[in-house]
Amino acid sequence: MYRIGELAQRYQVKTDTLRFYDKQGLLTPLSRSASGYRIYTESDADRLRFILIAKETGFSLNDIAELLSIELDKANWACADVKAVVDSKLDNLTAKIAQLSNFKNALQRLSDACCGGPESAAHCSILENLESTEAAIRFEKRSH
Amino acid sequence: MYRIGELAQRYQVKTDTLRFYDKQGLLTPLSRSASGYRIYTESDADRLRFILIAKETGFSLNDIAELLSIELDKANWACADVKAVVDSKLDNLTAKIAQLSNFKNALQRLSDACCGGPESAAHCSILENLESTEAAIRFEKRSH
DNA sequence: CTTGACCTTGGATTAGACTCAAAGGTTATA
DNA sequence: TATAACCTTTGAGTCTAATCCAAGGTCAAG
Structure with a gap:
């Protein structure tokens, strides 16, 4: 369980970037604290790692979103x-x-x-x- | 010998784009007509083809310029x-x-x-x- | 009770690569 | 010789992608 600042520091991105990814649906933490803070899990961290690597590989955030949308609710996909x-x-x-x-x-x-x-x-x-x-x-x- | 419009149509780019490439030093026609029109040769066409392909391959115009600068005055390079x-x-x-x-x-x-x-x-x-x-x-x- | 991390909304920035506008000069053709 | 289609320049505007920042407010830890 990380707060946005911790995750950001761990992966050397800005908190703004994480909020942006949230807004874009790329990386939406499952839950918020009572006071509304984003709470990231280890699996969110995995997801972020994936995003960063895919980005480096040359995928746009849109491409990545498409790939990750599979992960999000696999059960509903054939x-x-x-x-x-x-x-x-x-x-x-x-x-x-x-x-x-x-x-x-x-x-x-x-x-x-x-x-x-x-x-x-x-x-x-x-x-x-x-x-x-x-x-x-x-x-x-x-x-x- | 082509005028800008002919070359543009041949390669499906805008004349504006060719002028832009000229300004950037990517594709500068050797000569101008008496009235100042850009006059492109067949070798300029080759160059343009190269630019378009390199661009598609993912090179930035800067990269391409660097590669092409070699061509421009080979004799002065070691x-x-x-x-x-x-x-x-x-x-x-x-x-x-x-x-x-x-x-x-x-x-x-x-x-x-x-x-x-x-x-x-x-x-x-x-x-x-x-x-x-x-x-x-x-x-x-x-x-x- | 202060200070720093967090929240939101909304707008600014950056880079790269065009793309257009304005004001005018040139050329081909009817 | 007119007139449309072409060309010139300078300078500004556009577009997308991906952040980045600011203002104004809430929350948590020492």
């Missing part, structure tokens, strides 16, 4: 619905990873092409090395 | 400098991909755990399935 939501996020992630990998490969080619010495970089062309990437991405898009 | 810039971006990408993959694995586990039928989703726990991911991410961070 297994198939959960699978659908999750699989959709999975597709996004897969596409994103592919895109990043393409870009990474292109940069890798560029890096490899550079000798790394004090010589002029006249032959290090980003645009040149990225061409095949672009083609790959364009192809991928058509296939969706 | 090979080693190019390598340094590029390798830094590569590191970012590698980390990002790892993070996304972790998350993806966790979601995959969740999806697998869901039977996908009309049954209650009481046992589909995102938080549960993400625990190992969190551990992995935390570990990764410490090692930097």
